[in-house]
Amino acid sequence: MRLKRKHWCENAIENKREYLVKATEISQNKFQDFINCKHLALEIGSGKGDFAISMAKKYPDINFLAIEMQSMAIAYALRKIPDEKIDNLLFVNVDAHYLFEQIKNHKVDTIFLNFSDPWPKKRQNKRRLTYPTMLNEYYNILSLNGQLIFKTDNDVLFNDSLEYLKESKFKVVIIDYDYDGKDEFDSLTEYESRFRGLNIPIKRFIVKKE
Numbered sequence: 001m002r003l004k005r006k007h008w009c010e011n012a013i014e015n016k017r018e019y020l021v022k023a024t025e026i027s028q029n030k031f032q033d034f035i036n037c038k039h040l041a042l043e044i045g046s047g048k049g050d051f052a053i054s055m056a057k058k059y060p061d062i063n064f065l066a067i068e069m070q071s072m073a074i075a076y077a078l079r080k081i082p083d084e085k086i087d088n089l090l091f092v093n094v095d096a097h098y099l100f101e102q103i104k105n106h107k108v109d110t111i112f113l114n115f116s117d118p119w120p121k122k123r124q125n126k127r128r129l130t131y132p133t134m135l136n137e138y139y140n141i142l143s144l145n146g147q148l149i150f151k152t153d154n155d156v157l158f159n160d161s162l163e164y165l166k167e168s169k170f171k172v173v174i175i176d177y178d179y180d181g182k183d184e185f186d187s188l189t190e191y192e193s194r195f196r197g198l199n200i201p202i203k204r205f206i207v208k209k210e
């Protein structure tokens with residue numbers, strides 16, 4: 001969903017600028033140093049940032065790169081970052097499609113897709129973040145035993161994504177049609193809170209590169 005621009009957006013970004021890399025800054029040291037780490041996790045489509053902030057606090061040994069193409073969503077996320085420094089968190093304001101080339105030499109341990117846009121119309125399906133071309137990109141940047149974890153409320157997107165997986169090289173670890181949200185290596189997202197509040201079952205899969 002396209003977020004409306006708010007008057008506080010620029011200030012929110014400036015106040016927490018150290019947590020943000022813009023598309024034009026990807027070749028700079030700040031971004032390259034961050035991804036050049038021992039354990040790297042990506043969240044693609046991080047929205048208002050709840051998940052990435054919470055996971056970065058829980059797992060200080062993993063660098064969390066939150067990828068989000070809407071700058072307004074990033075402004076909401078940056079506003080939520082507490083004053084105490086979180087060294088292992090960085091937001092990048094870019095369409096994920098343009099990032100794979102940049103990170104291809106830095107192996108990723110985990111990719112999270114949380115409540116990705118469903119793009120329900122047939123002609124829009126290829127924009128889905130679980131579309132076969134994307135699964136292929138994820139497979140290439142993941143390290144051996146690296147995992148892709150996908151959560152959604154949307155049955156059609158989930159079932160179509162399971163079909164896309166069949167064409168991929170990923171090995172299925174878990175398919176859950178009513179995930180209870182209790183895994184340790186997980187956190188609640190903004191959309192997830194909303195759907196859990198409406199008693200909509202959360203679907204999840206975990207797949208692995210072998």
Ligand SMILES: C[S@@+](CC[C@H](N)C(=O)[O-])C[C@H]1O[C@@H](n2cnc3c(N)ncnc32)[C@H](O)[C@@H]1O
Pocket residue numbers: 001044045046047048067068069070073094095096097114115116117129189190191192
């Ligand atoms: C439905 S929202 C979910 C937000 C969050 N993950 C959550 O669960 O609350 C999907 C988000 O993904 C972002 N997004 C969609 N496609 C993207 C892409 N190709 N690159 C970066 N962000 C993307 C959208 O801008 C939007 O903020």
